[in-house]
Amino acid sequence: MTPTPDGPPADEEEIRRAPRAWHPTDLDLYLQRELGAPAHRDGPPPAARTAPGNGRHVQLPAPAPLPATALGDILATRRSRRAYSPAPLPLTDLSTLLHHAARTTGTLHDATLGDHAFHPYPSAGARAELEVYVVAGRVTGVLPGAYHYDTVTHRLTEVAPSGPQQDELYAYVRRALDKAETSTPPAAILLVTAVLQRLTWKYGRLGLTLMYQNLGCLYQTLYLVATALGLAPCAVGVGRGRQNARWLDLDPYTEPEVGCFALGRPRR
Numbered sequence: 001m002t003p004t005p006d007g008p009p010a011d012e013e014e015i016r017r018a019p020r021a022w023h024p025t026d027l028d029l030y031l032q033r034e035l036g037a038p039a040h041r042d043g044p045p046p047a048a049r050t051a052p053g054n055g056r057h058v059q060l061p062a063p064a065p066l067p068a069t070a071l072g073d074i075l076a077t078r079r080s081r082r083a084y085s086p087a088p089l090p091l092t093d094l095s096t097l098l099h100h101a102a103r104t105t106g107t108l109h110d111a112t113l114g115d116h117a118f119h120p121y122p123s124a125g126a127r128a129e130l131e132v133y134v135v136a137g138r139v140t141g142v143l144p145g146a147y148h149y150d151t152v153t154h155r156l157t158e159v160a161p162s163g164p165q166q167d168e169l170y171a172y173v174r175r176a177l178d179k180a181e182t183s184t185p186p187a188a189i190l191l192v193t194a195v196l197q198r199l200t201w202k203y204g205r206l207g208l209t210l211m212y213q214n215l216g217c218l219y220q221t222l223y224l225v226a227t228a229l230g231l232a233p234c235a236v237g238v239g240r241g242r243q244n245a246r247w248l249d250l251d252p253y254t255e256p257e258v259g260c261f262a263l264g265r266p267r268r
C-alpha cells in the first residue's frame, strides 16, 4: 500500500496479520514514521512560546558555569539516582540545570514555517513543543508549588500553589521510584508537557512520535547536566497527566503532560 500524506500507511490486512506483536493503535502510530510531513498545512504556524502567566514570578539566580568535568567522566558516572538527601535543592543548582539543559539558546523566524527555537537538546524541526514545569518541594527560597519555566527569560511563574494535588504527585512519584512512604522524597519534580500543535501543524500525525524522540533528548540532557552538578536525577516513565492538568489548569489534550523527572541532592 502506498502511504498517503493524510492517512495511516498500514492497511487493515497488515494490522490484522500482526496482532500479537502490536496493538493496532501502536502499529498505526509506529507506521506514521513512514509518512513524512504532510504536504498541506492548515492556517498560520502556531507561536513557539507560551506567554508567561500572571502568577507570581521567581527570577532564577544567575546560572553557574558547568564544572570542567570531562564529558567522558560524566557519561561514565551518569546513573539514575533515587535516594535523596533531606537537604533542600539550592535554587542556584535548579537555575544552572535549567539553563544548561532547557533554556532557549536561539530563535529563528521563517516566513513559511514560523517560529523555531533552539535548546541545548536537539528537537525535530525546532518546533519547541516541550514545556517544563517545576514542582518545587524543597527548593531554597521557593514556596512549594508548581511553576512554569520560561526558557527565554529564565524565570519561573507560579501556576498552582502547593496542596493535596502536589502531595498526591509526590506520593505517586515515590511509588514509581519504588521508594517507601517513609523515604525522603525528591526535592523537586519536573513535569514536561507538549504543546502538540507546534509539531502537528508541520508534521501531522508524525508529530507524536517526534515529540517522544525529542523528550528523550531532553531527558538525556537533564541527566548529563544533573550528573555534572552532582545531583540525583531519575526519569519517571509513568504519569498522572490528566489529574496534574486539572491542578495546573492545562487542557490535557492541547498541552498533555508527557514526561516526569525527579531531582534532588543525593543521599551521601
Ligand SMILES: Cc1cc2nc3c(=O)[nH]c(=O)nc-3n(C[C@H](O)[C@H](O)[C@H](O)COP(=O)(O)O)c2cc1C
Residues within 6 Å of the ligand: 078, 079, 080, 081, 082, 176, 177, 178, 219, 234, 235, 236, 237, 238
Ligand atoms: C524514559 C525513562 C523512564 C524511566 N522511568 C522510571 C521509573 O518510572 N521509575 C524508576 O525508578 N526509574 C525509571 N527510569 C530509570 C531507569 O530505570 C534507568 O535508566 C535504568 O534502570 C538504567 O539505569 P541507569 O539510568 O542508572 O543507567 C526511567 C528511565 C527512562 C529513560
